[in-house]
Amino acid sequence: MKKIMKAAVAATLMLSMTACGSSDGTSDANTKVGIIQLTEHPALDASYEGFMDALNEAGYTEENTSFDYQNASNDLSNCDTIADKLVSDGNDLIYAIATPAAQSVAGKTSDIPIVVSAVTDPAESGLVDSNEEPGTNVTGASDLTPVSEQIDLLKQLLPDAKKIAIMYCSSEDNSILQAELAQEAAQKAGLEYEIATVSDSNMIQQVTESLIGKVDAIYIPTDNLLAEGMSTVAQVANANNLPCIVGEEGMTENGGLGTYGIDYYELGKLAGQQAVAILNGEKTAAETPIAYLPAEQCTLTINKGVADELGITIPADLLESATVIE
Template identity: 50%
Template sequence: MMKRFKTAAALMTAGAMVLSMAACGSSSKPAETAQTTEAAASSAAETGKAEATEAKKEDGAKFKIGVLQLVQHPALDKANEGFVKALDDAGLSYEIDQQNASGDQSACQTIASGLVANQNDLILAIATPAAQAVAGQTSDIPILVTAVTDPEDAGLVEDNKKPGTNVSGTSDLTPVKEQIDLLRRVLPEAKTVGVMYSSAESNSVLQAALAKEACEANGLTYLDVTVSNSNEISDVVNSLVGKVDAIYCPTDNMIAAGMATVSMVANENRIPVICGEEGMVDAGGLATYGIDYYQLGYMTGKQAVEILRDGKNVSEMPIGYLDQEKCALKVNEETAKSLGLDPAAVK
């Protein structure tokens, strides 16, 4: 009797194991089905977008383009203007939503979210923080960036030569070494340079590192000087009085927007400022050897036309660079005279 009971128990246990194994085996099917359904939905969405874009090309409907500019200052404004001019020159039919975050990072996030929600066909992001805000909101809508020094370093693309993401555009990498060489030539007696930038901007950190390397190559010592918000600019420049013989400011958006303050304090204390771009020189800096931001924006606009009208894949579009051999020297003659320098000698 006991033996029959043990045998029955064993059979029941074995049956339970078989049922359990069958249940485990069947549980994978819903997951696989869910994954397949999700992949199919994603593929259908992409196909739908492609068909919608193709339909717009065929019936001449307007493309929707969103623009997020980090802050208003001459370099970024010119890039924006150049972008729009390229669209117009190509005869592209479009409507554009121009947004400016006024240097506010939280506003960048809010605006970026709105541009994505509005289902624009393409979004232009001007400056690194704006580009990072938009890229964090969508992996589907093509994004073009401009006035971004190194998109790869900023985490926007996998590789500047082949982005591999929904982001491409143009870099405003300036000839930092040549700008420090200019400082050395114009101010041969200078010994210490204040390298001033915002530590919150990755493009500025990169350029500052190049500037410090160039200072060392020129036998100059440097002070690393950072600001975290625009209200600190005046105090930071004042803190350099008596400590530096010149100031170098890269294409930093916070400094560029506050350049009038930088130049006012620096020029009053006879400290020459070598700048990353010509808009900063117009605002009172001494000189620069830099790129043309209007042409940079125009190059980005041509990329937009290739994506929207010609169907080019943004993920395979290399980051564009202006020819640095075409960089131009810009000197503020009034600033030179106020510093006791001969404008002709600066040129």
């Protein structure tokens, strides 16, 4: 009986050791990763895909890792409910996509590591002590876009433009920051500007219509609410010969004239690589600086179909270097 019991204990220990780690030491069979995404639109979806690919490539797959993906459908109360769930479930790491989602989950835990993406300025958003030295349980990859270059693009595509609207959601910290940068860039470019804000999706059509006849173009940064409602903006604006320069490629696909912006899939991969280092015990969130994509990973995208609809001639040199949407 003693021999049988010893054998049983040994077998149990062996199974326990097997369950706690993979053969290459990169993953734990009990690893739990929670994911909260603010809403569904191409940029945030790409950030999720890039993150998952980075973890899968590092050995964290569905075979040995539990992934709990939750989408808040752009509802802040949903963000809080999801954040409570992900924290109470005891996840080893939480990936938060977009500023409101990140703020919700960071307000629920100071212990679970949180990696964010599609957050323009984590320090300004109250998520970290500083972007260089987070000092909290939060780190991640910023989606700070080249706003001044986007305003320059507007000038190249629309050389006769004199006054623009800077349109954004007044409740998104990331959008407020980019709008301030856009104001500075517009002044330097010799453009007048008018501020146009929305606070919910029901306002998008009305605010867009209010700009007709007042401005020559609309600039929209990487704003989550307007990215989700870009087709509404474009339907009104393009029908009234009011071109939109936007913050990212997905918004261009949905009716914007063009953008010079970051690749959100690569942004997600960058965040995923940070998460891998944390899960592997190589780093902590507190000591991992906020990461930024290099300038060479920014891409020029032109919607030629919209340009043709509005009678805008795109300079040949821009077309040659751009991703062109027909």
